[in-house]
Amino acid sequence: MKKGICCAGNIVVDITYPIDAWPRQSELVHITDGIAVTCGGSVCNTATDLARLDPDMRLLASGFACRDAEGDFILSELGKYPNIDTSMIRRDGRTSFTAVMSNNVTKERTFFQYAGANARYCEDDIDLDKLEADIFHIGYILLLPALDQTDAEYGTKMARLLHRIQKRGIKTSVDVVSEAGDRFCKLVPPALRYADYCIINELEAQQTTGVRLRDENGTLLRASLPAALRELRKLGVAAWAVIHCPELGCGMDESGAYYELASLRLPEGFIKGSVGAGDAFCSGILYAAYRGMPLNEALKLAACTAAASLSEVGASEGVRTVGEVMKLYDLYAQ
16 A cells, blocks of 8 residues: 655745846845745645645655744645645744745846754654655755764765665655755765665756766756766666756666656746746656656656646646646647
């Protein structure tokens, strides 16, 4: 009998402020109408996407939504989905939030993040005896300081946690946050040794593996994608290593077979927002893995789920059931 998917890690409230231009230092810029408050982070986005893809599947959320207005808002939003179990969400400390400056003209976004209780989310916050799931998905490595800490035996606390979960017969999945710097080579590989699934974007894959995936002009080095995926598998990913980027999604399965699928060609005006598109892609991959679908079909579902997410301003509002999002493939596949 299927037990469902546990989505663990970062829980965030995103407060999006629309602006018409990015100011220089000490300059003033006006915030326009349309301020939006939404749930964000790996837990909220992936759990909600999965709940919308399949209203009947069991989902478990683990993280911090504290006893403050932001925490109440998160639980209220997750509570709209009867299949999301929030009993493992902790409620002490201060809920994490992100102030998102969204440029109305360029559609670029800049993030100011307050870690709050996310900074101390750790192994002790997960009751493994009550963890009933087929897949445990956690995000994001590099944005969970307590789990990013060094561990003498496993390399990082995250790796130790993933190993303990695997020993309970639960498949593990990881996602990474994008950032500049050299922390990837130190913090990501230890976790990959105990990951069944790794679902990351091309820049995160480049920094983790050292395989260059974009040139100095930002052009995707498509021919290098298989090499990056092979390196992720060498680092320990047991089942699927998956890379997504605006141009395409690709992956390598446990047999070493490589699959690639171009992103959908969406018509002008279709895209309303890009918040959460990566998590939506990840949700499509997770759902396919959970249902025993092959990786090539997983990439198709992930592309459609990401496209559906783009159709609305919020991260998950555009996501519909599996059958409904798959209709986008027939409409817009390249």
